[in-house]
Amino acid sequence: MPSVKRPVPKVSEMLMRPPVPERKKTPDSVLAVHQRHLPEFQEVFERSAEETIASMNETGRDVASQPAKHPLSIRSMGVARTSIPVIITNPLGGGLAHISCSVDLLVGLAAEKRGIHVSRMGDVLARLAGEQYDSLHHYASRLIELLRTTQHAETAHVRVQGQLPYLEAIEGVKSKSSLESLGLSIEAEFANGQTQFTQGVIFSHITACPCVQQTYRQSHDDESSSFVNELELRQMPLMTHSQRCRTHVKLRGLAGPMNLLELLDSIDRVAVRCQNTMPREFELLTVFLAHARPQFLEDVLRDLSADLAKTLPDESDSARIVIDSISMESIHDFDLHGQIDTSLAEVRAISR
Numbered sequence: 447m448p449s450v451k452r453p454v455p456k457v458s459e460m461l462m463r464p465p466v467p468e469r470k471k472t473p474d475s476v477l478a479v480h481q482r483h484l485p486e487f488q489e490v491f492e493r494s495a496e497e498t499i500a501s502m503n504e505t506g507r508d509v510a511s512q513p514a515k516h517p518l519s520i521r522s523m524g525v526a527r528t529s530i531p532v533i534i535t536n537p538l539g540g541g542l543a544h545i546s547c548s549v550d551l552l553v554g555l556a557a558e559k560r561g562i563h564v565s566r567m568g569d570v571l572a573r574l575a576g577e578q579y580d581s582l583h584h585y586a587s588r589l590i591e592l593l594r595t596t597q598h599a600e601t602a603h604v605r606v607q608g609q610l611p612y613l614e615a616i617e618g619v620k621s622k623s624s625l626e627s628l629g630l631s632i633e634a635e636f637a638n639g640q641t642q643f644t645q646g647v648i649f650s651h652i653t654a655c656p657c658v659q660q661t662y663r664q665s666h667d668d669e670s671s672s673f674v675n676e677l678e679l680r681q682m683p684l685m686t687h688s689q690r691c692r693t694h695v696k697l698r699g700l701a702g703p704m705n706l707l708e709l710l711d712s713i714d715r716v717a718v719r720c721q722n723t724m725p726r727e728f729e730l731l732t733v734f735l736a737h738a739r740p741q742f743l744e745d746v747l748r749d750l751s752a753d754l755a756k757t758l759p760d761e762s763d764s765a766r767i768v769i770d771s772i773s774m775e776s777i778h779d780f781d782l783h784g785q786i787d788t789s790l791a792e793v794r795a796i797s798r
Contacts, residue, residue, distance in 0.1 A: 510561040517557040524552035537706035547608030554601035566596040583703040590634040607631040624723035645704045646696035651717040656740035658686035683737035693771040712757040716750045743773045747786040755793035763791035
């Protein structure tokens with residue numbers, strides 16, 4: 447006896463239906479949970495979801511698993527997601543840190559495969575979202591492991607970047623607090639059976655240009671040069687223009703998770719970091735420190751590399767320091783961009 451086709455309901459009717467009682471519940475999670483109201487698959491189509499997918503698999507009609515028309519390998523293919531929640535042990539100390547991250551998941555696609563399984567990538571991100579990790583390094587390690595196994599990929603690449611908010615006490619004439627944040631990043635690359643990690647921190651700082659100060663010194667004749675000398679004897683920095691910079695320090699090939707507190711100490715020995723809540727005495731202090739130690743962006747890249755090498759005495763010579771920086775020029779209508787990419791071996795050699 448031929449089967450009777452059920453009438454397909456209107457779209458408006460499908461969207462208004464409440465969820466059926468037997469629908470599987472969303473597992474418990476530290477995240478908020480919401481279940482949208484949709485009809486069951488078999489209420490809309492003639493076959494059940496299980497029968498439909500089984501038929502696709504048996505007949506070789508799973509599109510992603512079909513052979514490619516032109517069998518060329520693709521170096522990387524994947525998804526870029528934002529607002530991915532990650533829970534880690536706070537690297538600044540004190541409980542847990544909840545970070546909203548942008549995450550890129552990429553795999554190499556073999557020539558004979560037509561496409562990746564996008565839904566598997568989304569499922570991996572969702573499954574890891576409610577777990578707690580010792581560090582962003584730990585999270586990226588779990589993420590790339592699941593990515594390559596669910597995609598059956600020989601190469602995989604994960605990029606994670608988010609903002610770590612924190613409070614900083616401002617103890618001065620009036621005690622206040624400043625809400626600050628640091629950018630944290632990590633990349634994990636799997637190839638030839640091994641995973642390499644690149645960990646980073648992103649921060650803002652200011653530089654004061656040494657050119658104007660030196661030009662000002664040279665612009666005085668004998669009568670007024672004593673005035674300039676007097677200022678320098680009193681350790682009063684000369685005027686110049688300052689820039690706000692955004693710098694990304696990346697450490698590749700460390701033996702384990704980076705120590706953020708040690709890294710910040712190294713940064714503060716070289717750069718004058720910006721601050722959001724800044725009473726007048728702290729504004730003066732910050733401007734004074736930057737002008738008393740004028741820097742080109744080039745100076746920051748080199749000096750910070752040298753200090754980081756001293757901060758990482760137990761790391762291998764093969765570990766690398768990569769620093770990207772943008773200087774937003776105050777008196778020019780352009781920005782300066784700089785990058786240094788060097789090994790610890792190279793820095794140690796010139797520091798001996």
